[in-house]
Amino acid sequence: MTTNPNVTRRTALKGAVAGLIVAGTGAGGLVFGHGNAWAATAENLDADTFATLVQMSRDTYPHSRLDDSFYAEAVSVLDTAAKDDAGLKTMLTEGAAKLDKEAMGLKAASYRTMSSEDDRVAILKSMEGDGFFQKIRGNLVTGLYNNKKAWPLFGYEGESASKGGYIDRGFNDIDWL
């Protein structure tokens, strides 16, 4: 996965207050994080939909070791795909709206401003059989865990053939057994 030009990681700050990661949206599709930690540009989805999906993505696979921008990058993949896929765009837009509707019913707040992670996850749980949820989840399996920049954060070293494999680099170096 190459660096996405539509997502900027501005500082190393982890944004979240109570796990909330989107501070707001602005003109031109701008979506930005708390503490100005990251910013993304929604090219095809509207900024509010994009912002909701970023929050949903973190709630689906929450990793404190991952900067918020990784989730924004994953959503950006869908945003790009929505350009030539009207069905996908509708699914994402309506799905995000449904999250907000459920959240409003529960706490009189939008999904991405609902402060309890448990409440947000309960909404996701109620929708996990939906095509929309599975689309977001499936996208993250590759969009998050196949992002080469994330690999070192999980202790995964990736390609090794060009380094001569691990024959001289610790293939059997376990020392605690």
Add this chain to the structure above:
Amino acid sequence: MATFDKNDDSVVVIVGSGAGGGTLGAELAMKGVKTVILEAGGRHETEDFQNDEWGSFGQISWLDKRTTSGSWRVAKDFSGLPAWIVKAVGGSTIHWAGASLRFQSHEWKAATTYGNVPGANLLDWPIDAIEMDPWYAKAEDRMGVTRTNGIPGLPGNSNFKVLEAGARKLGYNEVHTGRMAINSEPRDDRSGCMQIGFCFQGCKSGAKWSTLIAEIPKGEATGKLEVRPNCQVLQIQHNDQGKVTGVLYADKDGNQHLQLARVVCVAGNSIESPRLLLNSASSKFPDGLANSSGQVGRNYMRHMTGSVYAVFDKPVHMYRGTTMAGIVQDEARHDPSRGFVGGYEMETLSLGLPFMAAFLDPGGWGKDFAWWMDNYENMAGMWLVGEDMPQETNRITLHATEKDQFGLPVPNVNFDDHANDIAMREHAFGRGEAIYNAVGAVKTFRTPPYPSTHNLGTNRMSEKASDGVVNKHGQTHDIKNLFVSDGSQFTTGAAENPTLTIVALALRQADFIAGEMSKGNI
């Protein structure tokens, strides 16, 4: 490298270039028999392989449309991907991990040994361990299997050390770094293992045996073997006398050609091989070729499988080094007191972070799932592989409406676990967890079976023509010059990884075919 005319009806045509087809083709060529291998996939050489799980998956996997049915979880989580096998020259020997184990003697005689198992379509093989011993010996030498022929075992990586320590604490004795067709030292013009990892993605050091690098080049060097990549066989043709005469295939541009043949050998793996026989139905053979028994496509086996992953409080780095780095064999025996017939092996396995996300708990999400991924560095893993029961209803059929890119019906793979498979998996999960708990696992996880890598049994070998598709030489009971040369011949699956047996059978079959040709019998 040879090139044969499409109208040359003196050639042997082999469909597929994997463990069965690639070995058979090379061996026939070395015996002086003119041979054409038609391979549906492309030819990727060692330098083309990628240390990248998804990249490699897109490069070499068989991704043509397939459908699934039945109660197995693969049908739900990976409905279009029943099998995780390869479409490329070399077939699934590109992807395999290298484990090269002989069947145990009793496994050739499953029906006799296990007795009546309700719902299982068990049958004894028409061959036995004594018959196969010299062929196994030849295959082990050919493939350079460690712990045979004086070849040292591979060194164990950290993932193996965890398995070994736990297994020893439980009192297991048959624990070692396996019999592997991966060079522990340079041999047969191939290098020694560099512990790269990524065995499943095509070995980039050439240490792992595959038909791509170890057999096909030797066959080609004789001037008697032609391998045509990107050529998918659509139909086997026959004459009025009921002998096969050639195959219709499509090249990479979709243009169709007829290659005439004296003998046709089918080795397209256990989904495509029966599919080809069924798709070759004619007015003379309305149920498909070689299907007078009605067994073509039936008795599909995929081994009882499952994985156990465990998180420890310190790093393991299981992905470093050979993927299948060692084995515990104590549970491979037949011991019905455990509540099931047959046995299973426990073998280390590792997945990279991307595949762990996809396969640890397909569909899983949330904090619990994320915890496992957060602890990736501290994980150890093993694969459980054991004998599953052949069942007539586990079968490959032609889809009623779905067609492939050539307009032919796609295969449907229907599978239900047998009660014996479930009991064995439960036992194996428990023993796997016990191994890791014995060395301080923080938590263990039972990962369900991946899409099938060991696809077996759909053109099974039998003494009697009414019980199966091929005789003890892999020759179809119905058509003398039509053979099956892959794992679909398997009468039963045994506990062991199947490749060594497929190779041994192919070497033996080459001897038979060459002999019958010189006698003028085929």
